Amino acid sequence: MKAGTIKTFLSVHSWTGIGAGMALFIAFYAGAMTVFFHELEGWDSYQAQAPVAQSFTEAQALLEEVLAVDPDAAPNVRLYPSQPGHLENVVRWFERLEDGTFETHEYRKTASGALNAEVDNAHLASFIYRLHYTAGLPASFGLYVLGIVCLIYGMALVTGIVLFLPNFLKDLFVIRPGHNKKRFWLDTHNVVGVISLPWHIMFAWSSAVLAIGIFFLAPFQYLVFEEDLIELLGPELGVVTPLEATGEAAPMLPVAEIMAIAEREAPGIAATQLRYVNAGDANGMVT
Numbered sequence: 001m002k003a004g005t006i007k008t009f010l011s012v013h014s015w016t017g018i019g020a021g022m023a024l025f026i027a028f029y030a031g032a033m034t035v036f037f038h039e040l041e042g043w044d045s046y047q048a049q050a051p052v053a054q055s056f057t058e059a060q061a062l063l064e065e066v067l068a069v070d071p072d073a074a075p076n077v078r079l080y081p082s083q084p085g086h087l088e089n090v091v092r093w094f095e096r097l098e099d100g101t102f103e104t105h106e107y108r109k110t111a112s113g114a115l116n117a118e119v120d121n122a123h124l125a126s127f128i129y130r131l132h133y134t135a136g137l138p139a140s141f142g143l144y145v146l147g148i149v150c151l152i153y154g155m156a157l158v159t160g161i162v163l164f165l166p167n168f169l170k171d172l173f174v175i176r177p178g179h180n181k182k183r184f185w186l187d188t189h190n191v192v193g194v195i196s197l198p199w200h201i202m203f204a205w206s207s208a209v210l211a212i213g214i215f216f217l218a219p220f221q222y223l224v225f226e227e228d229l230i231e232l233l234g235p236e237l238g239v240v241t242p243l244e245a246t247g248e249a250a251p252m253l254p255v256a257e258i259m260a261i262a263e264r265e266a267p268g269i270a271a272t273q274l275r276y277v278n279a280g281d282a283n284g285m286v287t
Helices: 003-034 037-044 054-069 124-134 139-171 180-194 199-218 218-223 227-237 257-263
Strands: 076-080 090-096 102-109 273-278
Touching: 003 124, 003 139, 037 124, 054 076, 054 090, 054 102, 054 257, 124 139, 139 180, 139 199, 180 199, 199 218
Parallel strands: none
Antiparallel strands: 076 090, 076 273, 090 102
């Protein structure tokens, strides 16, 4: 490879690595903690939890009361039933504001049985979760920015492979300590980078797909498939398109019965969330 080409690849590798590394340093460490999201959530909200597990009957009563006092929740409301580590039933819905952000509405029952509409103060787990997906940028565009950063990160990986490949076997486990600290850290960078390369490739590709994957589908949507690609992929992904609300009221299945159906159809399922669409309508649906 010509010296000029190597220099170009080195420049691209250095600047893309530095640029992507700033944001990914945050995302990686937050991601490591996000693995323990539910444990963090339970620990953070421990003081506010119910002293004992609550029943599906209580969950049903909470949901019905929320829909009675806050009808705007009906189009898309979520029920989080009592489970180990998070003993109280919680109902949430997210109101989209004019600026594109979402306001959280959260309901639970107090010890006296009254409806508590205060949003839980346990924000540590959700903060770390958002940090992992947006690197601290505003949620409205942070996800997409991080997706682009992951593509740049992929470019840094490719150029790094090209630079290291000619001397792969000779330099793979070579670390030269001594007075030349720059050489020592370069050797360490190369060894750690090459050994962990499969994980880095997985992180870069999967992160880009999660963040901006919808844009990858655009060429196929317009150039390959005559039908709607989302409609074709939906059943494969388990996504069901909800029906339009009829405006005709209809009783909902009790939570206990929904959970029994889920257990029958998918034995061993551990449902942590029930998402209601058009709750209380004849075309209501729960996922």
